Amino acid sequence: MRFDATAGAALAAPIIIAALILHYTKINGSRLVKTLVIAGSIWLIGTTMSDTIYSLDANKHVTFELFTSKGLELELIRTAFSLHWHLILVGIILMLLTSIAIWKSNLVRCIQTRSTKLNFSLSIIVWLLFTVTAIRGGWMDHPQSPMSAYNIGDNDRAFIAWSAPYSVTYHLAKGAKKSASNVTQPASSELHQELAQTTTSPAILDNLKDANIVFVLLESWVSIDMKSYGSDIDSSPFFDALREKSLTSHAMYADGYRTVQGMFASMCSFPNPNGGIVASTQLQNNQYYCLPHMLKDRGWDTRFIQGSGKGLVGAFAKTLGFTESYGKMDYDFDDETNEWGYMDGGIYRYSLDRLDEMQAENPDKPFFMMINTGTTHSVYLPESFGYPFGDDNMSQIRASVQNHADIALHEFLAQLEGRFDKPTLVVLMSDHTAKVSEPDLAKNSIPFLIYATDGSIPSKQLDTAVSQRDIGVTILDWMGGYAPWFTGQSLLQEQEFYRSSFSDGSLFYWVDNRHAVTINSPDGQLKQCFTIEDNTISLTKTDCNAEWVQPLYQQGRDFNNLTQQLLFDGKTLDYRNLASIFPQSSTELEDDSQLVSD
CATH class of the missing domain: 3.40.720.10 (Alkaline Phosphatase, subunit A)
Structure with missing residues (x-):
């Protein structure tokens, strides 16, 4: 649930910012807000569908693969359609139904009412606190990452708890050059000392x-x-x-x-x-x-x-x-x-x-x-x-x-x-x-x-x-x-x-x-x-x-x-x-x- 909250907060941020800007204007921003909500929904469904297909084939979730598949896009798409066309069909249907429901709904709209400056400021502060807390993953530990799912301690449960929208968004935001990170503790001083004192024969690479x-x-x-x-x-x-x-x-x-x-x-x-x-x-x-x-x-x-x-x-x-x-x-x-x-x-x-x-x-x-x-x-x-x-x-x-x-x-x-x-x-x-x-x-x-x-x-x-x-x-x-x-x-x-x-x-x-x-x-x-x-x-x-x-x-x-x-x-x-x-x-x-x- 924490990862889902993170993904939701991250996707909601641009929508809320757009709504705040339009709040004090005479422009009816309902269509813009609906478009942004639809885009966010398509992202949630699309990333979940893609990660499900990848995990069925590779037994792992999408992480650094976002940056390592250059030149293989057609092969990956063909594989997905040949093996998992039914999942793709379900995903497309969900995207269409969700988009239509959001566009026709009266629940998603910009309300042209003005609140007091105090209420407006408090709302902004509460929203910012929630968004930062959700994206960071709380305040009791280091900032979370998709790999934090493995803190559960059970690999199978962590696999299920994984949030594809969060992971894909996280790795896209982090960038290709940082797609590998050291998650381990530094080696102890005793290990470094033993390494420095260990003597072995030099490399033997000639006369092979x-x-x-x-x-x-x-x-x-x-x-x-x-x-x-x-x-x-x-x-x-x-x-x-x-x-x-x-x-x-x-x-x-x-x-x-x-x-x-x-x-x-x-x-x-x-x-x-x-x-x-x-x-x-x-x-x-x-x-x-x-x-x-x-x-x-x-x-x-x-x-x-x-x-x-x-x-x-x-x-x-x-x-x-x-x-x-x-x-x-x-x-x-x-x-x-x-x-x-x-x-x-x-x-x-x-x-x-x-x-x-x-x-x-x-x-x-x-x-x-x-x-x-x-x-x-x-x-x-x-x-x-x-x-x-x-x-x-x-x-x-x-x-x-x-x-x-x-x-x-x-x-x-x-x-x-x-x-x-x-x-x-x-x-x-x-x-x-x-x-x-x-x-x-x-x-x-x-x-x-x-x-x-x-x-x-x-x-x-x-x-x-x-x-x-x-x-x-x-x-x-x-x-x-x-x-x-x-x-x-x-x-x-x-x-x-x-x-x-x-x-x-x-x-x-x-x-x-x-x-x-x-x-x-x-x-x-x-x-x-x-x-x-x-x-x-x-x-x-x-x-x-x-x-x-x-x-x-x-x-x-x-x-x-x-x-x-x-x-x-x-x-x-x-x-x-x-x-x-x-x-x-x-x-x-x-x-x-x-x-x-x-």
């Missing part, structure tokens, strides 16, 4: 393994439709079979809900801003040294390919160190498309063309290619394929589309076999999930695997939960390198502890295998404690007085505070794994780095 890397960023793939992750649905038999012959883990949790978040976490091995992104915000201008940067500087050909418009993702790829970035307008052939652009068959075809081109130009030059797929960005499938898991609900459609993508992936990887003389590392990882209404961690649990054509990657499933942040570290480790500012852990080295993390609004999740705690980022307080079932998604609340909770909570709180502060201060290269967060001594860290260089 002369090898290729193909990284397939599986757009919106979900583990809940995959048999190898404990699902009853068998949407991806090829991936599941390949997983048995690759390096993988019991679970992986996405560090966000956007492609650019998955890219940043995996390539830079650093957490995204809580509830936000780096791309297209003030954070994009900070200094990073990510895996593509390292390889490009040492002679690798680095390229990023997607099947939709280049837009935000394509531009961000270059920020991360990819020399070339391709989108659908670069394709020189026709193939199956959805509303976003080329589907996976066409994307893989274009990728193979570029790979052949690179090999023809300079066969001795190693490459790093990241491919962002596109079939699972939509719900469209060709009539010739149909919907093998049904199309009665979103879960069936989602599984059917992922099945189509799995078949295309099989065909692509088959064509990669024996194509290159150099050893080639293949990484398959979902960037994030989408179209997920299932509860708990379903919207964060994603598939991944790694294998190498020279057999240098073990076929092993780590019985733990890992992070997207671990992927860049693992790739660099396989190549014989080491970057002390990476926050992840190599999956090729025996680790005493693995940690996965992600944020949902202002709630920060810190995961240790089958244990998880949630932390309220603004005040660093422990919120809830869970055990995670073997299906990687189901949560069971547990007693926060359990022996394992406090150490895990303190590590998660300190990690979140430290990494967020370094991120917003533009000092991500200063990060080092601390013994208080990752229970390994500095000596052990140095030993691990020595193993990498051997």
Whole structure:
């Protein structure tokens, strides 16, 4: 209700100001006031409708996306109309009915009566106090923001309490350059002291393994439709079979809900801003040294390919160190498309063309290619394929589309076999999930695997939960390198502890295998404690007085505070794994780095 009052007060302000100006004139301002009220009503309905559609697809509300969708407007509109036309129809009908009712109503009008100066002044003061109080969110704490909804302490209730009109208005008023903000507490002086005193081996970035890397960023793939992750649905038999012959883990949790978040976490091995992104915000201008940067500087050909418009993702790829970035307008052939652009068959075809081109130009030059797929960005499938898991609900459609993508992936990887003389590392990882209404961690649990054509990657499933942040570290480790500012852990080295993390609004999740705690980022307080079932998604609340909770909570709180502060201060290269967060001594860290260089 507080957010609704805020939105109402903000929208009422220009209407009341106009009415006050007209109050002492002879002009009948009823039509102007009605027009303003209609505009406000359309804004309330329109923003609520848009946010509802977005949340159904992405499982999160609209915030910074207002500034990060440039170039994708048509795709977003097409997706909305193809998936949620009934909601759009309801919204339009409500707008029309509301507009007609307001215009014909006698309740909305300018009354040409004059009040005394005292009454007029008192009315102005009362109105100003109410408006400022409503917009600020009261006077008992700091000024509110849309993320204040998470003060409820329950993520599901906060999701429901969210006010779309308030959030959209807030972020539009705040501006694009401030669309990312640090909501965490500053890191403690003890943490800074430990960071200053922590010594690790210097970066090892030269004399890297002369090898290729193909990284397939599986757009919106979900583990809940995959048999190898404990699902009853068998949407991806090829991936599941390949997983048995690759390096993988019991679970992986996405560090966000956007492609650019998955890219940043995996390539830079650093957490995204809580509830936000780096791309297209003030954070994009900070200094990073990510895996593509390292390889490009040492002679690798680095390229990023997607099947939709280049837009935000394509531009961000270059920020991360990819020399070339391709989108659908670069394709020189026709193939199956959805509303976003080329589907996976066409994307893989274009990728193979570029790979052949690179090999023809300079066969001795190693490459790093990241491919962002596109079939699972939509719900469209060709009539010739149909919907093998049904199309009665979103879960069936989602599984059917992922099945189509799995078949295309099989065909692509088959064509990669024996194509290159150099050893080639293949990484398959979902960037994030989408179209997920299932509860708990379903919207964060994603598939991944790694294998190498020279057999240098073990076929092993780590019985733990890992992070997207671990992927860049693992790739660099396989190549014989080491970057002390990476926050992840190599999956090729025996680790005493693995940690996965992600944020949902202002709630920060810190995961240790089958244990998880949630932390309220603004005040660093422990919120809830869970055990995670073997299906990687189901949560069971547990007693926060359990022996394992406090150490895990303190590590998660300190990690979140430290990494967020370094991120917003533009000092991500200063990060080092601390013994208080990752229970390994500095000596052990140095030993691990020595193993990498051997």
